[in-house]
Amino acid sequence: MDLDKVIKETRNCAWQLQKLDIENKYELYSMDRLMAEIAVETKQMKDSRLISAQIEKTEPVQYQENITQNKTIRGLDEKLSRLGIYRVIRACTKKVYRFFAPYRTVDGKEILKNDGELFARIAYKSILLREIDKDALENVLVNLENRKITKADFLYSLCISEEGKKYGITVKGLRKIVWKEKLVRGIKRIPVLGYALRWIKCIIFLPRMLANTQSSINDLVLYDRRKNKLLMEQQNKLDMLRRDLEFAVLDHDEKTNEREQNLWDSMENLEDMVSQLSEKTIDEITRLRGDIEQEIASVVSEVELGTRQFIEVKENLQxxxxxxxxxxxxxxxxxxxxxxxxxxxxxxxxxxxxxxxxxxxxxxxxxxxxxxxxxxxxxxxxxxxxxxxxxxxxxxxxxxxxxxxxxxxxxxxxxxxxxxxxxxxxxxxDSREEVAERQKQYLPFVEQCLGDKTDDLVMIDLGCGEGEFVELLNQNGYPAYGVDSNPMVIDKVKGINSDIRIEESEATAYLATLEDNSVDFISCFHMVEHLETGELLELLKESHRVLKVGGGLILETPNPLNILISTYYFYMDPTHKKQIPPELLNLMVSSSGFKVEECRMLRPLNFVPYSYDDPNDKIRDIVFRFNMEQAYSLMAVKE
Amino acid sequence: MKIVLMHQTVTNHDAIGNDIEIMYGILKERYECFVYAQNCFNSHVEYIADEKLEEILQDENNIVLYHHSVFWEMGETFLRAAQAKIVFRYHNITPEGFFEGYNEHHYSQCKLGRLQTVRLAKDFKKALWLCDSWYNAEDVEEYVEKERIAICPPFNKIEEWGSKVPDEQILRELLHSQTINLLFVGRVAPNKGHLQLLDVLYSFCRNYEERIKLRIVGKFDEGLPLYNDLIKNRMIEYGLEECVEFIGEINDATLMSYYLGSDVFLCLSEHEGFCVPLIEANYFEIPVIAKDTSAICETLGKKQLILADDMKAYAAGIHVIMNQKAARDMLIEAGRNNYASRFTCTEIKKIFCGILNEKYNMGL
CATH class of the missing domain: 1.20.5 (Single alpha-helices involved in coiled-coils or other helix-helix interfaces)
Incomplete structure (x- = not known):
């Protein structure tokens, strides 16, 4: 166990305990560490084929353009293109207006100054305004290397390509170079002349070639001289280094000899000292040995004690x-x-x-x-x-x-x-008696409809007025009653005959209160002309609803066929609303579900005394229309 | 004393529009303050016409705060006739080289803008230059004495729109997705390093099995078809069509969802005068990996993951952050502290008012 290490670790631990404050946790990380980690990562990374440097070198050759003229001419060109004739001569005109107002032009010589990949990239960027793709680049480089095409050919092919035409960039001087090259190639192909011309060319250009060769040789000589000079310099440096080294070796040898000599001298001195010591102090040494042995024994015991203590302390510390x-x-x-x-x-x-x-x-x-x-x-x-x-x-x-x-x-x-x-x-x-007398004619119809029934009969006379027909029916044993909306008439009738039953109500409203198939007979004298058409139809509908099957219905109203009735007497009653021709009433009743048994003309008016004897009398029919029946009635049965 | 803020265009949602709007609010509390612009799209400020502007500029006690981020000939003409004190609020202009070969108009505008910067710095000997960053100050320090240069970050409205409700559906989709969600916010322009973003993504896909998706929030510029084609072709060449999504221009709620739901904010922009999206990422607690260019390092502050040109290192960085919680937490914590200690409106207001009080004794 290394005690120092333990103490150091303990101190570190104490330091870390102090650093438990979360706010300072970033102190554990530093910019240096971050930069070092980035450097390590960078070293381990693959080299990417970045194209930044190449791009900087392959800036396109600058072009010149006259935008206004181009726009004008292009606009004109587009408009004229719609004409058939223009399309024929367009190629010629294009050359002409290009001459006067050239499209964007780049300097061909500037592009041709470059070689290899750089040339290809600049050509693409200048003419097609884009980077060259990988395959095209390889293709171009192979063709240029194998002399299948020249640089001018390549430029020309770019210009006349579909993509090149789209940008319309003209390479200045290119056409001249291309034609020149074509001419040279053509001449070279002529069997004898070509060979002779090549010889002539060689002879003409011989001085230039010689000059070039001489210049190259001079360059080589210069290069050789420079190289020799450099070699000499290197040789001199090497000689100097060799000399220095030799001096250093000699110096080292001298120092080594000197040290060896010193060592030998020291050895001799030591031998002398040892001999002196052996002679003079041998007894002393013997004496001291005993003391030393004693001291060593005591020291050993102390050391043993110390060791035990040390082990204990060490264990504790551990x-x-x-x-x-x-x-x-x-x-x-x-x-x-x-x-x-x-x-x-x-x-x-x-x-x-x-x-x-x-x-x-x-x-x-x-x-x-x-x-x-x-x-x-x-x-x-x-x-x-x-x-x-x-x-x-x-x-x-x-x-x-x-x-x-x-x-x-x-x-x-x-x-x-x-x-x-x-x-x-x-x-x-008209007196009540007269009215009753006239209405007696309906009793057979009543009888026909009701047969022998006398009990539980329901017979209503709507718009009964002074109740003549009700009274007639009552007198004949029928339990009929009237309905009228005029309370004054009712009061009057009650004054005359208190036994007559009359309900004060509108006719249709009254029928609406009754159940279906609950009435045996309904009569309605000179009332329907007081109604509008809709009201009349509603009345007929309700009558049909409340009447039992076989129940009878009598409707009596003024006859509009009589001219005096329709033009004069009808309007005597201010409450009359509509005249109803017999045919119309017949239709309305039939349409409401009744079977019309009879249409009876009533009471001729005989307004004009006339005999009707002369059938050829021209006014006979006219007089009849004045004299004919003043009213009519419909008798119908619910089927 | 009257104060007028000038810029060619004042809009609602861009960094400069916000800067102008908040400055206007602060200055308005104590002084009569106006805004002069050629294109007025922000309705929260009071605009003035040419006559009123000329009147204010003629009084030497007044102050004109000229926001310089584009070439504006008319603005310069006004300034040359002005008697008032001039403060240039310099937001930087993208070097024209980024647009060379892509758009002739952008190229010439940027070139003219940068030449204008030098001209303004040389000709206006008493003007104060209030730069967004020390990086911006480098553009003018050759012609302007150090005493006339001050640094004040642009005001932002992150706390205002960041406290609103995010788009729940998008946020839910992002939080539940099984992919690593990378985010970049910025318009599609050559200085924003989109091609390098694709390089990083490609490197990651080649080296790690984890699924990953890069979302680029920002509108395409139709005037840059070559650059747009270049991005498209690079995506096709790398086979990353499924791993990249261009979101376009979006509202605050949707942007908030993308910030909250993304795992890493990746920025390989080549030129930024300040880069507000970085502090937005800090606010929304997403770890940031950025390229050490222009003002990016300065904006991000201490303990942030800022790398050099090796695209593999960015991919490795994403992997480490996603797999080392402690590393991730450390970056988030540092980002949060960066925002809270440097870029809250209160902090920026202190700096802004301090500078103006010191120079012009304005008592703000």
Whole structure:
């Protein structure tokens, strides 16, 4: 066990205990460590084939352009392209306007100055405005290397390619170079002349070639001289180093000899000293040995004691150190756990803050939306309240108006009822007996409909007026009763005959209170002309509903076929509403489900005294229309 | 004393628009303050017309705070006729070389802008230069004495929009995804190092099995078709079509979701005068790996992972950060401290007011 190491570790542990403060946890990590780790990582990384450097070198050759002219000419070109003739001459015109207003141009010589990959990249970037792809690059390099194409050919092929045409970049001077190369290649191919020309070319360019060769030789000589000079310099340096080394070796040898000599001298001195010691002090040594042995024995015992103590202390320390190590490990793990918890809690905190922010925002939006909705609702409620108020006011007014109208109607009806009474007395002044006499003609029909039945019969005379027909039926043993809406008439009848039963009601309204198939007979004298068409149809419908099968119906009304009735007498009664031709009433009754048994013309008016003897008299028919029956009746049965 | 802030264009959501808007708010509390711009898109400030501007510029007691980030000939003309005290708020201009061969207009504008910077620095002998960073100050220190140069980071509205509600669906998708989510925020322009971002991604994919996705938030410039094609071709060549997503221009809530849901903010920009997205990443607690160029190192501050040119090192950095929680926590903590101690509005306001008080005794 190394005690120093233990103490150092203990101190470290104490230092780490002090460092448990979480705020300072980053002190454990430093920028130096970070940079060192990055450096280590970088060394282990694969080299990527980055193209930054190449890109910087392969900047495209700058081009010149006249955008305005180009736009104008291109626009014109596009418009003219729609003409068929222009398409024929377009190639020629293109050359012409290119001459005057050239497209973007780049200097061909600038591009051709470069070689190999750099040339290919610059050419692509200058003419196609993009990087060259891998396959194209390899292809170009192989062709250039094998002399299958020249650089000018390659440039030309780029210019005339579809992609090149799209950008319309013209390479200045290229066409000239290409034609020149083509011409040279053509001439070379001529069998004899070509060979001769090559010889002539060689002879012409011989001085230049010689000059170039001489220049190259001079360069080589210069290079050789420079190399020799460098070699000489290196040789000199080596000689100097060799000399230095030799001096150093000699110096070292001298020093070694000197040291050897010194050693020998020391050995001799030592031998002398040993001999002197052996002679003079041998006794003393013998004496001292005993003392020394004693002292050694005591020291040994002390050392043994010390060793035991030391072992004990060491064991104790070892124990302490192990405990401290455990403690330290616990603390470190605790520290880590706390750091992780803190980091996690920070993350949670961040997330919670974000969530809170989001929720707050959502709440704000919700609040806003609620406020808006509440506002809208309040507005709607207020509007509704106002509407309700308006409606209730309108309702009140309506009710009031209806009540007023009802009052008015009642008033009018009262007046009309009173007037009708006067009218009956003063204009329609037929006596009750006369009326009853006229109505006797219906008794056979009544009998026909009711047969032998006399008990539990229900017979109603609607609009019974002064109740002549009811009274007639009662006299003949039928339990009939009347219905009339005019209370004044009812009072009058009650005054005449208190046994007659008359219900005060509108006819249709009264029938509506009765059950289906509950009535045996209905009569209706001079009432239907007081109704509108709809009211009449409703009355017929209700009559059909309440009548039993086989039940009879009598309708009597003024006859509009008689000209005097239809143009004059009908209007004597101010409560009359519609005249009903017999055919129409017949149809209405039939349509309501009755079978019309008979249509009977009643009481000729005989207004104009006439004999009807002369069948050729022109006014015969006209006179008849004045004299004919003033009323008619329909007798029908429910099937 | 009246103060007028000048810039060619004042918008709502860009770094300079925010800087102008907040400065306006601070100065307005004590002085009559106005804004003069050729294109006025920010409705939170009060603009003035040419006549009023000329009137203010004629009074030597007034101050004009000229924000310089683009070439603006008209602005320079106004300044040359001005009697008022001039403060140049220098946000830097991208060196024209980045646009050479990509866009002739951008190239010439940047070139003219940088020449204008030198001209303004040389000709306005009394003007104070308020630079976003020490890196920006290097552009003018040859012509301007040190006493006339002060550094004040641009004001930002990160705390304002960062306290809003993120887009929940996007955030949920990002947090639940099983991929490493890398983020870069910046417009698609040659100085932003998009090609190198792809190199890093490619290196990562070649060396590690983990799934990874890079999201680039920022709009494409239609005037840079060659650069855009270059990015597209590089993506195809590396086979990274599925691993890269261009998000385009987005609203604050969506941007916030991308910041909150991403694992690493990767920036290989070649030129930045300040780079606000870095401090946004600090605020939203994403570890940043950035390239040691321009003002990036200065903006990120201490204990941040800033690397050199070796693309493998960036890939290794992503791997280490994703697998070493302690490393990740350390970078996040350092980023948080960087933002809190240097770039909160309160801190920047202290610096800004301190400079103006010292130079012009404004009592802000």
């Amino acid at each position: 124990q302490i150190s192990e405990e401290e190590k455990r403690e330290r490990q616990n603390l470190i793990s605790e520290q880590r756990r706390l750091a992780e918890q803190l980091a996690q809690s920070e993350l949670w905190k961040k997330e919670e803050i974000q969530e809170i922010v989001r929720l707050k925002d959502a709440l704000d939006i919700l609040q806003k939306s609620c406020d808006e909705k509440i506002t809208v609702l309040l507005k709607a409620i207020i509007r509704n309240e106002m509407d309700i108020k308006e409606v209730s006011l309108w309702r009140e007014e309506q009710v009031k108006r209806e009540l007023d109208e009802k009052d008015n109607m009642l008033q009018v009806k009262k007046i009309l009822n009173a007037f009708y009474m006067d009218y009956n007395e003063k204009i329609m002044c």
